[in-house]
Structure formats: C-alpha cells, structure tokens
Amino acid sequence: MFHGKYLALAAGVAAASLATALAAAPFAYISNQLDNSISIIDTEKGRVVDTVAITGKPAGVAVSLDGSKIYISTPEAKGFAVLDANKHEIIAKVSGIEGALGIAAGSDGRRIYVADWYKNTVSVIDADSLKIIKTIAVGQSPSGLVVSPDNRWLYVANRLSNTVSKIDINKLTVKDTAPAGTHPFGLTIDGRGEYIYAANVQSDDVTVLETARMKPIATVKVNMLPYAATLALNDSRLFVTNQDDGSVSVIDTETLKEIGLIDVGDKPEGIATHPDDRHVYVANWFDGTVSVIDAKLLKVVDTIKTGEGSRAFGQFIAK
Numbered sequence: 001m002f003h004g005k006y007l008a009l010a011a012g013v014a015a016a017s018l019a020t021a022l023a024a025a026p027f028a029y030i031s032n033q034l035d036n037s038i039s040i041i042d043t044e045k046g047r048v049v050d051t052v053a054i055t056g057k058p059a060g061v062a063v064s065l066d067g068s069k070i071y072i073s074t075p076e077a078k079g080f081a082v083l084d085a086n087k088h089e090i091i092a093k094v095s096g097i098e099g100a101l102g103i104a105a106g107s108d109g110r111r112i113y114v115a116d117w118y119k120n121t122v123s124v125i126d127a128d129s130l131k132i133i134k135t136i137a138v139g140q141s142p143s144g145l146v147v148s149p150d151n152r153w154l155y156v157a158n159r160l161s162n163t164v165s166k167i168d169i170n171k172l173t174v175k176d177t178a179p180a181g182t183h184p185f186g187l188t189i190d191g192r193g194e195y196i197y198a199a200n201v202q203s204d205d206v207t208v209l210e211t212a213r214m215k216p217i218a219t220v221k222v223n224m225l226p227y228a229a230t231l232a233l234n235d236s237r238l239f240v241t242n243q244d245d246g247s248v249s250v251i252d253t254e255t256l257k258e259i260g261l262i263d264v265g266d267k268p269e270g271i272a273t274h275p276d277d278r279h280v281y282v283a284n285w286f287d288g289t290v291s292v293i294d295a296k297l298l299k300v301v302d303t304i305k306t307g308e309g310s311r312a313f314g315q316f317i318a319k
Contacts, residue, residue, distance in 0.1 A: 032307030065109030186228025270312030
C-alpha cells in the first residue's frame with residue numbers, strides 16, 4: 001500500500017518536473033516573410049518543432065507578458081495576427097493598420113503597439129479586446145519599437161525622419177524626439193532603461209541615446225546596412241546585424257568600441273537574446289536560417305534551418 005503510494009507520488013513529482021522543464025524551455029518565433037509562415041524553434045532542442053502558416057507577409061514579432069501569445073505584424077494584410085503559443089494556432093487577426101511593420105507588447109500585458117510605416121503613426125491596441133484605442137503621430141516611416149523596462153515609455157525609430165520618438169505610455173502622447181543617424185530602423189534598450197541603441201541603415205552606424213534627456217551621446221561605426229540590435233551579458237555587449245556583409249558587429253557598451261565581427265548567414269536582419277543572456281539568435285533573410293551566437297565566445301555555435309525570407313524583426317524569443 002505504502003509502496004504504491006510512494007510510486008504514485010514519485011511519478012507525480014516526475015511529471016510535474018517534466019512539465020515545468022517543458023514550460024521553462026524558451027521558444028523562438030521566426031517570421032518567414034516569403035513563405036508566409038512562422039517557424040517555432042525549441043531553443044533547448046536547437047531545432048524547428050512546428051511551422052504555422054500565416055498570410056500577409058509576416059515581419060515583426062512581439063511576445064505577450066506571460067508568453068502565451070505571439071503578435072506578428074502582417075504588412076500585406078494591413079495589421080497583425082495573434083498566435084496561441086500553446087496550441088500553435090492563429091487565433092485572431094487585426095486589420096486597419098495600413099503599413100504595419102514594427103510591433104511591441106507592453107510589459108504590463110495590457111497593450112500592443114504597431115508602427116504604421118505609411119501613415120507615420122503608432123497604433124495602440126488593447127490586448128484583451130484587440131481594438132485600436134489610439135493612433136499617435138510620430139516621424140516618417142516608423143519602424144522599430146521598444147518599450148522601457150518600467151513600461152513608462154515607448155520608443156520609435158522614424159526611418160525617413162532620422163529620429164527617435166519617446167512616447168509617454170500613460171498619456172499616449174509624444175514626449176520628446178531625438179536625432180539619430182541616417183535611417184534608424186531597429187532599436188534596443190538596456191535593462192535599466194537608460195540607453196537606447198538605434199541601428200542606422202544608411203549611415204552604417206549605431207546611435208547611442210541617453211533616454212532621460214533624449215540626447216545622442218555617441219555614434220559607433222559598424223558594417224554595411226545595420227538593421228537591428230540586441231544586448232547580452234548583463235548589457236555589456238551590443239550585437240548589431242549588418243545586412244549587406246552577412247555579419248554581426250559586437251560592441252563593448254562601456255567603451256563603445258567594436259570588439260568583434262562575427263560571420264553569420266546571408267542578409268541577417270532580426271536579432272534577439274535568449275533569456276539565458278548568453279546566446280544571441282540571428283534571422284538570415286537570404287539563407288532562411290537562424291544563426292546562434294555564443295556571446296562569451298563570440299562565435300556561431302549553431303545554425304537552424306527555418307523558412308524562406310526569415311526576418312523576425314523585434315523581440316521574438318519568449319521568456
């Protein structure tokens with residue numbers, strides 16, 4: 001009797017441990033724009049475990065606060081789709097955003113933000129009702145979006161205006177605008193919300209902005225057509241995709257000097273950091289692959305086949 005009880009208890013503990021391990025394994029969601037699909041990568045296994053069809057040429061990716069939903073911008077469908085992270089199914093579609101590109105989720109789980117490339121606005125969407133509750137005018141051709149860690153500010157890269165806008169999330173108004181380099185596109189922010197890094201596609205550099213004063217404090221030269229950026233190793237390293245030479249520049253954020261150049265796939269675009277803060281994932285558009293970089297070793301440690309036109313613009317890894 002007791003033996004059976006302990007066996008059942010042990011089995012229950014093992015099952016719970018397995019469920020916890022599976023739940024904890026982060027997944028990466030890669031938009032394949034030319035394939036009209038999303039590749040779901042199990043980062044623990046290092047392979048694609050599912051592919052979900054999605055119409056509208058998927059581009060930008062954001063993850064909800066609890067990781068249960070993935071938001072994917074669909075430029076040709078003029079909006080975005082919602083992917084159920086557990087069922088691997090598209091459960092909703094939102095339209096009415098003419099040039100949907102960059103997308104971000106608020107860190108309180110209440111709102112979704114979508115940049116409208118054509119209308120020069122950012123749409124604010126209620127995460128529960130999926131209704132657009134406000135449209136905010138920003139600069140020309142807004143692209144990359146990033147929310148501050150305290151959920152107080154939304155930052156927007158305005159590509160054709162060569163600026164970055166700072167939006168007050170409580171008031172839903174533009175608080176300030178700062179100059180960047182030529183054609184800023186991807187943005188990333190440090191863990192304390194003190195610095196913004198803007199990848200400038202045409203000037204081949206990164207603008208470092210101090211968020212409190214919204215002033216540029218440095219410009220760091222990288223390689224050809226920088227697209228997006230991410231931070232790793234406790235914000236000590238900045239990784240920037242260079243589209244035109246198939247590389248990722250590594251910048252020391254203390255000295256603001258380039259300390260490495262890593263060859264990845266052809267036409268790297270989206271880039272994001274794994275929750276372990278060490279591994280950096282890079283979507284390669286021309287190769288249809290994802291390169292995995294070890295931020296300590298500064299080298300590619302894995303290459304994962306995804307789909308045609310892998311873009312993954314935004315924060316595409318669930319925590």
